[in-house]
Amino acid sequence: MDFTYDDEQDALRDAVRGLLTKAYGDFEQRRQTTKVDPGFSEKTWTQMAEMGLLGLPFSEDDGGVGAGPVEIAIVCQELGRVVAPEPYLHAVVLAGGLVAACGSAEQRGELLGALSAGERLLAFAHDEPGSRWAATASGVSATEDGGSWTLSGTKEPVVQGARADTLVVSAQLPDGGTGLFVVDGEAATRTGYPTYDGGRAAKVVLDSTPATPLGEPGRDLASSIATILDLGRIMAGNQAIGAMEVALRQTTEYLKSRKQFGVPLSTFQALTFRAADMYVSLELATSLVQWATMVVESGDPDAVRDAAARAGLQVSRAGRHVGQEAIQLHGGIGMTAEYAVGSYTSVLTMLEHLLGDGSHHLTGLSERITDHEDLDPLAIA
Amino acid sequence: MQLALSAEDQKFREQMRTFFTTEVSEDIRRAVIEGRELTKEQIVESQQTLNKAGLAVPHWPTEWGGQDWSDLQRHIWNEEMQRAGVPTPLAFNASMIGPVLAQFGSQEIKERFLPKTANLDIWWSQGFSEPDAGSDLASLRTTAVKDGDDWVVNGQKTWTTLGQYGDWIFTLVRTDPDVKKQAGISMLLIDMTSPGLTVRPIELIDGGHEVNEVWFEDVRVPAENLVGELNSGWTIAKFLLGNERVGVAPVGTTKRILARAKSLAGERASEPLLAARIAELENDLLALELTALRVVAHSADGEPHPASSVLKLRGTELQQAVSELMVDLAGPASIASGAGGDSALDEWTHHTTPTYLNLRKASIYGGSNEIQRQIISRTILGL
Numbered sequence: 212m213d214f215t216y217d218d219e220q221d222a223l224r225d226a227v228r229g230l231l232t233k234a235y236g237d238f239e240q241r242r243q244t245t246k247v248d249p250g251f252s253e254k255t256w257t258q259m260a261e262m263g264l265l266g267l268p269f270s271e272d273d274g275g276v277g278a279g280p281v282e283i284a285i286v287c288q289e290l291g292r293v294v295a296p297e298p299y300l301h302a303v304v305l306a307g308g309l310v311a312a313c314g315s316a317e318q319r320g321e322l323l324g325a326l327s328a329g330e331r332l333l334a335f336a337h338d339e340p341g342s343r344w345a346a347t348a349s350g351v352s353a354t355e356d357g358g359s360w361t362l363s364g365t366k367e368p369v370v371q372g373a374r375a376d377t378l379v380v381s382a383q384l385p386d387g388g389t390g391l392f393v394v395d396g397e398a399a400t401r402t403g404y405p406t407y408d409g410g411r412a413a414k415v416v417l418d419s420t421p422a423t424p425l426g427e428p429g430r431d432l433a434s435s436i437a438t439i440l441d442l443g444r445i446m447a448g449n450q451a452i453g454a455m456e457v458a459l460r461q462t463t464e465y466l467k468s469r470k471q472f473g474v475p476l477s478t479f480q481a482l483t484f485r486a487a488d489m490y491v492s493l494e495l496a497t498s499l500v501q502w503a504t505m506v507v508e509s510g511d512p513d514a515v516r517d518a519a520a521r522a523g524l525q526v527s528r529a530g531r532h533v534g535q536e537a538i539q540l541h542g543g544i545g546m547t548a549e550y551a552v553g554s555y556t557s558v559l560t561m562l563e564h565l566l567g568d569g570s571h572h573l574t575g576l577s578e579r580i581t582d583h584e585d586l587d588p589l590a591i592a
Numbered sequence: 593m594q595l596a597l598s599a600e601d602q603k604f605r606e607q608m609r610t611f612f613t614t615e616v617s618e619d620i621r622r623a624v625i626e627g628r629e630l631t632k633e634q635i636v637e638s639q640q641t642l643n644k645a646g647l648a649v650p651h652w653p654t655e656w657g658g659q660d661w662s663d664l665q666r667h668i669w670n671e672e673m674q675r676a677g678v679p680t681p682l683a684f685n686a687s688m689i690g691p692v693l694a695q696f697g698s699q700e701i702k703e704r705f706l707p708k709t710a711n712l713d714i715w716w717s718q719g720f721s722e723p724d725a726g727s728d729l730a731s732l733r734t735t736a737v738k739d740g741d742d743w744v745v746n747g748q749k750t751w752t753t754l755g756q757y758g759d760w761i762f763t764l765v766r767t768d769p770d771v772k773k774q775a776g777i778s779m780l781l782i783d784m785t786s787p788g789l790t791v792r793p794i795e796l797i798d799g800g801h802e803v804n805e806v807w808f809e810d811v812r813v814p815a816e817n818l819v820g821e822l823n824s825g826w827t828i829a830k831f832l833l834g835n836e837r838v839g840v841a842p843v844g845t846t847k848r849i850l851a852r853a854k855s856l857a858g859e860r861a862s863e864p865l866l867a868a869r870i871a872e873l874e875n876d877l878l879a880l881e882l883t884a885l886r887v888v889a890h891s892a893d894g895e896p897h898p899a900s901s902v903l904k905l906r907g908t909e910l911q912q913a914v915s916e917l918m919v920d921l922a923g924p925a926s927i928a929s930g931a932g933g934d935s936a937l938d939e940w941t942h943h944t945t946p947t948y949l950n951l952r953k954a955s956i957y958g959g960s961n962e963i964q965r966q967i968i969s970r971t972i973l974g975l
Contacts, residue, residue: 586877
């Protein structure tokens with residue numbers, strides 16, 4: 212049992228931190244970047260590609276690096292620390308992850324090679340009006356005619372759906388089940404808009420739009436989708452703990468420097484105790500997220516599902532607590548867009564609702580409480 | 593990063609599990625699991641069983657019965673013990689005065705006290721708190737004045753846990769009234785049968801007798817019972833209280849009780865609100881256990897990781913929350929705390945409310961949770 216990074220992982224973290232600090236160390240740079248479409252820096256994205264970050268999870272045969280979940284987690288934590296707007300989670304972890312898990316060798320080589328090189332942006336078009344974090348699709352239907360497939364229906368919100376070159380779309384199959392399809396971005400009708408966290412999302416309308424099945428045509432891939440969503444939950448958790456760590460640090464620095472009634476705010480115990488409670492929330496969430504990241508390595512989908520729900524629940528509780536208190540302890544300045552801390556709270560809110568909120572995960576865990584006597588975190592290995 | 597225990601630690605864990613579930617008296621473990629109060633004899637018997645196998649004081653120096661274990665192995669030992677319902681070795685002996693004597697005591701004091709302390713042949717009491725010195729311990733007023741070869745002690749200690757069983761008491765006394773309050777304190781070991789020493793019970797809200805007042809009226813204590821240097825009591829106390837916080841989050845016990853709550857709930861465990869409450873507690877406990885493992889993995893040179901304050905704070909909160917759950921599970925039966933053997937109610941229900949009330953202490957002792965927040969905000973956050 213070991214909770215520390217090895218030398219290579221330390222080096223990766225330092226390199227990613229260096230790149231992202233240069234890009235967004237000054238919060239104003241992040242603000243300017245998110246003001247204009249596509250809401251992230253193409254230059255930073257290219258630099259991430261050059262560093263090998265976009266191909267991190269994919270095998271070398273597919274044009275990637277073949278790294279494990281701990282390395283992906285390191286990148287996500289660093290993205291969270293500067294609330295970087297780059298769509299790593301959506302394009303690499305989710306869309307890329309599905310191509311890697313379900314695509315044919317040819318599709319993997321083509322799509323993942325281009326994604327890793329920063330040449331082609333993927334988006335995962337899965338959420339539908341009315342859906343709540345399901346692994347299945349019902350609002351978009353797939354139709355086959357003589358070996359050619361088309362899709363019809365609406366996906367929204369699709370993160371970076373307007374900018375994406377290629378969409379990975381989930382759709383209901385003619386014989387039931389949920390399949391995955393590759394759709395050229397230009398072939399869909401896309402209406403993009405900004406989101407509260409500085410990101411971009413889109414409504415994607417498909418109307419007999421030509422689509423290529425990902426992997427074997429007609430196969431139900433709901434369980435693959437579920438597993439990738441679980442991985443996404445854990446990586447979103449890593450991004451959240453990076454963000455919480457910095458939100459707490461900004462808050463403590465503010466308490467030390469801001470004077471009221473002639474003394475620093477840190478002389479008021481009512482405030483320092485609340486900061487201490489934020490630290491407790493952060494530490495506990497960090498423990499669960501690190502553990503869940505290690506569970507991913509076990510490769511057991513049931514264990515990963517359970518760990519993702521547990522991490523999701525803890526991150527939901529901690530993210531709301533840390534985010535809300537960070538603004539409150541800053542006072543009015545915390546409400547302004549120019550000052551960073553409010554954006555951290557926005558991003559924490561987005562991360563929670565991207566892949567399942569606390570109530571969603573708690574409901575699932577509650578239904579399974581009689582499956583075990585007590586939890587043994589070391590038993591999953 | 594690596595989740596699995598090494599083969600060696602895995603084997604160690606199985607050894608501990610086997611020992612605790614087969615070598616410690618089934619009656620005693622059953623009493624712990626059912627939530628019954630243990631007798632003094634049961635606590636002594638259990639510790640002596642552990643001590644015979646070298647498992648009572650593994651964190652002591654090896655020459656005094658300790659084991660050369662890693663921090664992780666100590667953690668596993670502690671967790672498995674709690675999981676099996678084995679009473680943990682008496683904290684006053686094993687975690688508090690033992691390590692202090694091994695660190696600060698003279699060779700004579702070590703030889704005289706340490707073996708008997710490990711084996712619970714001596715039952716130690718703690719004489720720190722006073723009516724006007726709780727969290728502000730340095731304000732204590734009990735005095736010790738030198739008279740020939742003796743110290744003459746006068747004053748009052750309070751909250752002396754299980755003092756009614758105590759053979760000896762380790763005591764902080766004021767030996768110099770004229771210096772800064774932290775600088776004039778010493779530690780004395782006092783035989784509780786000494787003339788002038790009186791133990792008076794304090795009744796608590798759970799109806800039990802667990803704590804006491806201890807009065808000293810011209811109690812004569814031989815000079816050689818001073819621990820360490822004269823007026824070094826504050827340093828010793830900080831060392832002792834630092835040890836006290838380590839392992840103070842009873843994760844194993846709380847997990848065992850929560851698992852039991854699920855089985856006692858039976859079909860009700862599927863009621864949505866109850867199920868959610870249990871699931872949330874399980875998740876919080878998992879986060880706490882993993883945090884304990886991170887602290888264990890990162891503690892350097894025996895110094896506790898700063899986040900150990902998180903363990904005390906959250907560990908006691910969850911311990912209290914699970915005791916509250918048990919009361920709610922018992923429902924109206926929880927009122928029947930005084931029911932005897934002919935009660936028609938399940939026996940476990942009798943213990944739920946006294947335990948819940950008793951555990952309100954957990955966020956007060958060992959450095960109150962407000963003190964822990966203070967430590968976190970000052971030491972970790974630099975506020």
